[in-house]
Amino acid sequence: MINTLLVILLVIFVCMLAAWCSRSVMDAQLRSRGRARSLGEERFEADSAVDAGTLGGRRRPPRPLWRRTPPADPAYGSMATRPAPAVSSEQRRAVRRAERLARDQYLDRATLGITVYIVVFVVASMLGLFAEEVWMWHSQGRMENRAGVVWGPFSPLYGFGGLVFTIVLWNFRKASLAEVFLVSMGAGAAIEQSTGMAMEYFWHAQSWTYLGLPDAITQWICWSSILVWGVLGVVYARLVLPEIVWVVGEPSHRLQGVVVAVLVVAISVDLLATAYCFYRMGQRSLGIPPQNAVDVYVDGHFNDEFIEGRFQNLVVGKQLAPNG
Numbered sequence: 001m002i003n004t005l006l007v008i009l010l011v012i013f014v015c016m017l018a019a020w021c022s023r024s025v026m027d028a029q030l031r032s033r034g035r036a037r038s039l040g041e042e043r044f045e046a047d048s049a050v051d052a053g054t055l056g057g058r059r060r061p062p063r064p065l066w067r068r069t070p071p072a073d074p075a076y077g078s079m080a081t082r083p084a085p086a087v088s089s090e091q092r093r094a095v096r097r098a099e100r101l102a103r104d105q106y107l108d109r110a111t112l113g114i115t116v117y118i119v120v121f122v123v124a125s126m127l128g129l130f131a132e133e134v135w136m137w138h139s140q141g142r143m144e145n146r147a148g149v150v151w152g153p154f155s156p157l158y159g160f161g162g163l164v165f166t167i168v169l170w171n172f173r174k175a176s177l178a179e180v181f182l183v184s185m186g187a188g189a190a191i192e193q194s195t196g197m198a199m200e201y202f203w204h205a206q207s208w209t210y211l212g213l214p215d216a217i218t219q220w221i222c223w224s225s226i227l228v229w230g231v232l233g234v235v236y237a238r239l240v241l242p243e244i245v246w247v248v249g250e251p252s253h254r255l256q257g258v259v260v261a262v263l264v265v266a267i268s269v270d271l272l273a274t275a276y277c278f279y280r281m282g283q284r285s286l287g288i289p290p291q292n293a294v295d296v297y298v299d300g301h302f303n304d305e306f307i308e309g310r311f312q313n314l315v316v317g318k319q320l321a322p323n324g
Contacts, residue, residue: 103242103246106246107242107245107246110245110246110249112166112167112170112245114260114264115248115249115256115260116166116244116245116248117163117166118260118263118264118267119244119248120159120162120163120166120244121159121160121162121163121267122154122159122263122267123162123244124158124159124161124162124163125148125154125155125156125158125159125162126153126154126155127158128155128157128158128159128161128162129146129147129148129153129154129155129158132146132155133145133146144312144313145309145310145311145312146207146311146312146313147310147311148207148274148311149270149271149273149274150270150273150274150277150302150310151270151273152270154270156271156274157191157195160191160195161188161191164187164190164191165184165187165232165233165236165237165241166241168183168187169183169184169187169233169236169237169241170241172237173237173238173241173242177234177238180233180234180237180238181230181231181233181234182230183233184229184230184231184232184233184234184236184237185226185227185229185230185233187229187233188225188226188228188229188230188232188233189217189221189225189226189229191229192220192221192225192229193218193220193221195220196208196219196220197220203278203279203282203316204282204316204317205278205314205315205316205317206314206315206319206320207311207313207314207315208220208313208320209319209320209321209322209323210222210225210323211320211322211323212322212323213323276294276298277298277302277307278307278316280295280298280299280302281304281307281316282316282317283295284299284303284304285316285317
């Protein structure tokens with residue numbers, strides 16, 4: 001029970017850190033009018049609520065520490081770096097209210113697109129892999145490579161889980177905490193059960209099991225994991241997902257579209273290559289020789305030793321030992 005609570009707290013901390021980073025980026029973007037135009041003027045309809053004149057003058061740009069001009073210098077009064085009048089706490093609150101209004105207006109009209117899905121998949125894959133490795137170090141005192149693809153530090157299980165949570169919870173982000181928690185529990189249980197069954201059916205492979213635990217429901221889901229999914233869903237729907245949609249938005253120029261396209265191709269190739277490596281592993285276990293040049297390349301570069309070293313938590317053709 002203590003270990004489960006530690007994992008929950010770790011995941012909450014990581015999600016809150018991600019939300020804080022997203023908020024910091026958003027604040028920096030709000031102060032850039034060029035960035036504002038590239039994201040779409042509809043994000044800043046509430047700018048009219050903030051009169052620049054009420055801010056008490058322009059902000060003071062940072063002065064290089066090695067070239068401070070003394071206040072007694074006659075040229076000091078004409079410098080662009082002279083201090084601006086202090087901004088009152090009431091004026092700062094007005095700015096924050098306007099920023100929140102702009103954000104809420106944008107999110108109310110926003111629709112999820114390919115850019116958001118790609119960012120969610122990549123970030124969730126990396127954070128999930130990191131959390132699993134930290135958990136292995138905490139629970140068993142050893143590090144274990146738990147990557148889910150042949151290239152890159154990614155775990156597709158968490159990437160697809162992030163996509164499912166994004167699709168399901170986007171319309172529940174304003175629902176009550178109890179509703180979000182229950183929906184997240186159901187979505188998380190469905191992700192684990194369907195993924196575990198698919199791996200067993202298509203590749204005769206297993207990478208986790210809850211058998212032997214007192215709260216196990218099936219081989220691939222247990223009550224502790226379902227509760228963790230519920231907590232994750234609440235944090236994600238209320239804090240993380242709105243920030244991702246607000247900060248990321250959709251591509252507004254060609255370069256962003258090219259980057260998204262490259263990511264889609266790279267992720268697709270990585271997933272297909274991983275699936276084919278496991279296919280050839282199964283063929284080799286049956287004594288089937290390579291049939292073409294691709295099979296020869298895969299057998300030479302992604303043999304059984306590579307698979308065992310890369311996917312250290314995975315077993316193929318046999319059952320994982322029960323816990324405990």
